[in-house]
Amino acid sequence: AQSVTQLGSHVSVSEGALVLLRCNYSSSVPPYLFWYVQYPNQGLQLLLKYTTGATLVKGINGFEAEFKKSETSFHLTKPSAHMSDAAEYFCAVTNNNAGNMLTFGGGTRLMVKP
Amino acid sequence: DGGITQSPKYLFRKEGQNVTLSCEQNLNHDAMYWYRQDPGQGLRLIYYSQIVNDFQKGDIAEGYSVSREKKESFPLTVTSAQKNPTAFYLCASSIWGVANYGYTFGSGTRLTVV
Numbered sequence A: 001a002q003s004v005t006q007l008g009s010h011v012s013v014s015e016g017a018l019v020l021l022r023c024n025y026s027s028s029v030p031p032y033l034f035w036y037v038q039y040p041n042q043g044l045q046l047l048l049k050y051t052t053g054a055t056l057v058k059g060i061n062g063f064e065a066e067f068k069k070s071e072t073s074f075h076l077t078k079p080s081a082h083m084s085d086a087a088e089y090f091c092a093v094t095n096n097n098a099g100n101m102l103t104f105g106g107g108t109r110l111m112v113k114p
Numbered sequence B: 001d002g003g004i005t006q007s008p009k010y011l012f013r014k015e016g017q018n019v020t021l022s023c024e025q026n027l028n029h030d031a032m033y034w035y036r037q038d039p040g041q042g043l044r045l046i047y048y049s050q051i052v053n054d055f056q057k058g059d060i061a062e063g064y065s066v067s068r069e070k071k072e073s074f075p076l077t078v079t080s081a082q083k084n085p086t087a088f089y090l091c092a093s094s095i096w097g098v099a100n101y102g103y104t105f106g107s108g109t110r111l112t113v114v
Helices: none
Strands: A003-005 A010-014 A019-021 A023-029 A031-038 A044-050 A056-058 A065-068 A073-078 A085-093 A108-113 B005-006 B012-013 B020-023 B031-037 B043-049 B064-066 B076-078 B088-092 B109-113
Touching: A010 A019, A010 A044, A019 A108, A023 A073, A023 A085, A023 A108, A031 A065, A031 A073, A044 A056, A044 A073, A073 A085, A073 A108, A085 B012, B005 B088, B012 B020, B020 B031, B020 B088, B020 B109
Parallel strands: A010 A108, B012 B109
Antiparallel strands: A003 A023, A019 A073, A031 A044, A031 A085, A056 A065, A065 A073, A085 A108, B005 B020, B020 B076, B031 B043, B031 B088, B064 B076, B088 B109
């Protein structure tokens, strides 16, 4: 079984401030982890993913995430928020035993204040 | 360019009507998925299909039906039995069995009951 918990359904930051979106997962075997972004009235777009190897993963738009096995976490960060980062962000997990069925977290809506 | 096309983008349904949402992909992906998205409720899986002529119920299949007659196409019918169909519907596809691939999403269809 696998699950994902995203702490904070809404996060608000000021433009230029650090963005930190939290994701914790559970997986009985080594996980593959994903972050997706969804802008209003659009589909989900892949930001980044962790499969194997380097635990710090860089994605599009200046985002990065670090896989921490000991903490079962995959938090998403960006050093400096931009107004265009306002969107909903979803963390997802799968593993080799799940075929490729993704389990999604509940999502975090990021608001960026000017 | 390869991708997933959902149509229409907006759809209005009268009470008691069946409506069909289209999802077409040219990525040569085996697996396709339908999700429903309501405000504050994340993504909920309706149906998925791993191969042609086979599909499985997800978590909220009641009131919905699907078909998978072609690899490229996975239409979703919202029947009159679905009591609260107003929502945003997302289609996705992936390579079945390749866990680290992730999903590719369409741009969604917003269905409103009038």
